[in-house]
Amino acid sequence: MAAISPQPTFEENCFSSPISFSTTNLLPCLEPDYKPFIPANSLRRMSRVLKMGLAASLKCIADSGIKVSGPIVTGTGKGSLQDTEKFLKEIVTYKETALNPTPFIQSTYNSVNGLIALQQKCTAYNNTFVHRGFSFENALLDSMMLLQEGEDHVLTGAFEEITREHFYIKSRIGFWKEEQIDSRELLSHHSPGSVAGEGAAFFMLTNQPTEKSYASITGLKLLYKPATEKLLSALQTFAPAVDAVITGRNGDSRFDHFYDTVEKYFGNTPQIPFKQLCGEYDTASAFGMWLGAHLLRAQELPQAWIGQPIAKPVNRLLLYNHFYGEQHVLIMLERV
Amino acid sequence: MAERVFITGVGMITAIGDNVTENLQQLLAQQSGLGYTRYIDTIYKDVLPVGEVKHANESLFQLAGLPPQEGLTRTTLLGLIAMREALEDAGISELNSVPAGFINASTVGGMCDTERVYFDIIDPGKEGSFLQYIDTLDCADCTQRIADIVGFSDHIATISTACSSSANALMFGARMIKQGLYSRMVCGGTEALTRFTLNGFNSLKNVDKQFCRPFDQQRTGLNLGEGAAYLVLESESFAKANNSRILGELSGYCNTNEAFHPTSPSPDGDGAFDAMRKAMEMSGIAREDVSYINVHGTATLNNDISEGKALERLFGTDVPPFSSTKPFTGHTLAAAGAIEAIYALLAIREGLIYPNLNFSEKMEELQITPVTTLMQGVAINHVISNSFGFGGNNASLVISKYEG
Numbered sequence: 001m002a003a004i005s006p007q008p009t010f011e012e013n014c015f016s017s018p019i020s021f022s023t024t025n026l027l028p029c030l031e032p033d034y035k036p037f038i039p040a041n042s043l044r045r046m047s048r049v050l051k052m053g054l055a056a057s058l059k060c061i062a063d064s065g066i067k068v069s070g071p072i073v074t075g076t077g078k079g080s081l082q083d084t085e086k087f088l089k090e091i092v093t094y095k096e097t098a099l100n101p102t103p104f105i106q107s108t109y110n111s112v113n114g115l116i117a118l119q120q121k122c123t124a125y126n127n128t129f130v131h132r133g134f135s136f137e138n139a140l141l142d143s144m145m146l147l148q149e150g151e152d153h154v155l156t157g158a159f160e161e162i163t164r165e166h167f168y169i170k171s172r173i174g175f176w177k178e179e180q181i182d183s184r185e186l187l188s189h190h191s192p193g194s195v196a197g198e199g200a201a202f203f204m205l206t207n208q209p210t211e212k213s214y215a216s217i218t219g220l221k222l223l224y225k226p227a228t229e230k231l232l233s234a235l236q237t238f239a240p241a242v243d244a245v246i247t248g249r250n251g252d253s254r255f256d257h258f259y260d261t262v263e264k265y266f267g268n269t270p271q272i273p274f275k276q277l278c279g280e281y282d283t284a285s286a287f288g289m290w291l292g293a294h295l296l297r298a299q300e301l302p303q304a305w306i307g308q309p310i311a312k313p314v315n316r317l318l319l320y321n322h323f324y325g326e327q328h329v330l331i332m333l334e335r336v
Numbered sequence: 337m338a339e340r341v342f343i344t345g346v347g348m349i350t351a352i353g354d355n356v357t358e359n360l361q362q363l364l365a366q367q368s369g370l371g372y373t374r375y376i377d378t379i380y381k382d383v384l385p386v387g388e389v390k391h392a393n394e395s396l397f398q399l400a401g402l403p404p405q406e407g408l409t410r411t412t413l414l415g416l417i418a419m420r421e422a423l424e425d426a427g428i429s430e431l432n433s434v435p436a437g438f439i440n441a442s443t444v445g446g447m448c449d450t451e452r453v454y455f456d457i458i459d460p461g462k463e464g465s466f467l468q469y470i471d472t473l474d475c476a477d478c479t480q481r482i483a484d485i486v487g488f489s490d491h492i493a494t495i496s497t498a499c500s501s502s503a504n505a506l507m508f509g510a511r512m513i514k515q516g517l518y519s520r521m522v523c524g525g526t527e528a529l530t531r532f533t534l535n536g537f538n539s540l541k542n543v544d545k546q547f548c549r550p551f552d553q554q555r556t557g558l559n560l561g562e563g564a565a566y567l568v569l570e571s572e573s574f575a576k577a578n579n580s581r582i583l584g585e586l587s588g589y590c591n592t593n594e595a596f597h598p599t600s601p602s603p604d605g606d607g608a609f610d611a612m613r614k615a616m617e618m619s620g621i622a623r624e625d626v627s628y629i630n631v632h633g634t635a636t637l638n639n640d641i642s643e644g645k646a647l648e649r650l651f652g653t654d655v656p657p658f659s660s661t662k663p664f665t666g667h668t669l670a671a672a673g674a675i676e677a678i679y680a681l682l683a684i685r686e687g688l689i690y691p692n693l694n695f696s697e698k699m700e701e702l703q704i705t706p707v708t709t710l711m712q713g714v715a716i717n718h719v720i721s722n723s724f725g726f727g728g729n730n731a732s733l734v735i736s737k738y739e740g
Contacts, residue, residue: 091535104536105599113727117727123594128727132474145511170470224488
């Protein structure tokens with residue numbers, strides 16, 4: 001697996017770095033040097049989220065040690081915002097004439113997937129889900145079905161970017177906090193809205209464990225606009241006992257009650273938050289899964305990142321996340 | 337043994353009709369829906385033909401059975417109209433009587449409406465009801481609005497793989513049924529014309545100033561269209577227990593990637609060849625069993641060469657009758673796969689092969705030519721429906737007659 005995020009997660013020994021933070025309510029990715037992954041002449045033409053998505057996918061493939069390419073399934077809520085904004089403006093600026101098609105092509109939601117397939121010469125199954133907090137989740141479901149159907153492995157990922165312009169747009173409908181906060185203190189600011197984030201995370205999913213496996217995904221449940229009772233009944237059937245809950249808590253007082261419900265359900269089970277590291281975005285759960293899978297294999301996470309020591313052993317983790325109260329997901333991760 | 341997947345209800349709206357019956361009438365009358373836009377604000381309104389649905393939004397609200405309101409985009413309205421017809425056609429009055437999923441497809445979400453107010457949205461000096469369109473910027477908006485209005489409360493998803501989006505939605509839904517996750521899934525796509533997309537394709541020099549001419553030597557590009565279509569899919573055991581009226585079977589499908597170029601297929605049609613071959617293999621049919629192929633046939637220079645080569649490679653000298661229905665509807669992008677899947681069902685039910693309008697001259701690269709006159713009274717058992725798109729995303733479906 002591999003992740004580009006606001007933390008130095010793309011680098012070796014990333015956990016020894018201090019936590020990176022922002023005080024502007026916008027937590028941008030620490031973008032790596034792309035040159036080892038993408039040739040310079042391609043890099044010049046590619047917009048930001050394409051670079052993040054492609055580089056994360058390539059590092060993930062290398063990390064997995066799997067040489068043969070297979071299906072590629074991704075999720076993104078917004079695709080390349082930078083290209084969409086650029087093309088919208090160029091249509092007006094150039095009065096619909098002599099337009100450069102590149103931003104249009106790159107704005108299509110499946111362009112990252114197409115690019116990975118092209119780079120890997122991969123002609124297998126290829127799909128892109130574009131549904132807010134169900135984008136990565138449906139990609140995961142699709143991938144797990146492909147493994148059930150007999151595929152040996154699937155490359156599954158998610159990518160999202162935030163632009164200044166989109167940050168402003170979403171601020172107009174209450175996505176972010178009014179007061180500017182230190183992102184490290186996100187969870188202690190109980191007020192409407194969260195902090196914007198972004199990231200790309202990719203996973204190589206196999207139908208058999210390998211010596212490289214980080215974790216096993218043993219359950220997945222998507223809930224659309226559930227009432228509290230529906231969430232509770234899903235928890236009962238899904239996760240009677242876990243060692244810790246990776247929680248998507250984001251300091252947004254309007255929707256905290258869902259996280260409270262889950263926290264209460266599990267009593268004294270440790271809750272491990274992650275949005276103080278990556279901010280809030282459509283596919284933030286992919287970062288949460290990256291963190292959880294790392295924890296299951298390494299049996300540790302730096303206290304500076306998650307604000308608490310880890311009680312070992314950690315064998316069963318439940319990831320619970322929702323996106324502004326609408327798309328809820330439960331992902332069960334187990335130690336291999 | 338995985339369950340077979342049956343189609344038990346259909347609904348659609350396109351440039352040639354507000355419902356399935358009107359679409360069939362126009363296909364039989366060989367009446368194209370191409371013309372010039374009345375609703376998009378573009379310098380190309382009298383230059384580039386489009387397949388526009390013949391209603392302003394106010395009239396679409398009426399067709400969707402809703403009072404006009406802010407925040408519902410043309411994409412959502414088209415989808416709602418097709419969705420209501422599909423559910424009614426399947427005899428579903430209480431949507432939540434059994435758990436049902438909804439898989440939608442969209443290429444640009446609510447862009448049709450957001451592009452009109454985008455510069456107000458990003459202007460801090462402006463306030464107003466346009467702010468209600470902020471949520472419609474993405475592809476999930478139309479899916480959730482449709483889901484909430486008709487009452488889907490279970491699994492929902494939106495797929496965006498350019499021109500193959502709704503073919504992939506059908507595939508994903510069928511696979512969820514085969515996995516035993518759901519016994520009923522409603523799948524398809526919705527697409528409204530936008531200045532954004534029109535300029536996008538025009539910047540790629542892919543749009544014909546005349547009515548599009550698929551598989552013609554003189555073709556110079558596609559015409560964009562808009563519309564929506566949904567199909568109700570049910571597992572065999574559920575459909576039988578429920579006494580559902582079975583319209584046909586989604587017997588095979590395949591998704592491949594071209595891995596050739598961001599916007600062009602390989603010249604020999606490798607991806608198209610594989611997609612059709614594997615879909616037929618899954619369906620368990622031989623080459624001679626294919627009665628008709630509803631080709632992707634966009635009339636772009638590249639698509640038709642590549643798709644034509646794939647047909648010749650797969651079927652040799654016996655290529656089944658084929659035609660593109662894009663000259664009727666325009667290329668409806670995310671909705672195309674579902675619209676054409678319904679045309680495949682109608683071909684089976686009515687014994688029809690549709691004419692490929694505007695064809696006159698064989699392509700020099702190919703030996704084959706499309707069907708150019710309406711054929712009636714043909715026994716149609718298996719139809720291949722192709723959708724190929726940007727990013728190299730290819731999808732082929734096999735739709736088969738239900739023999740009881």
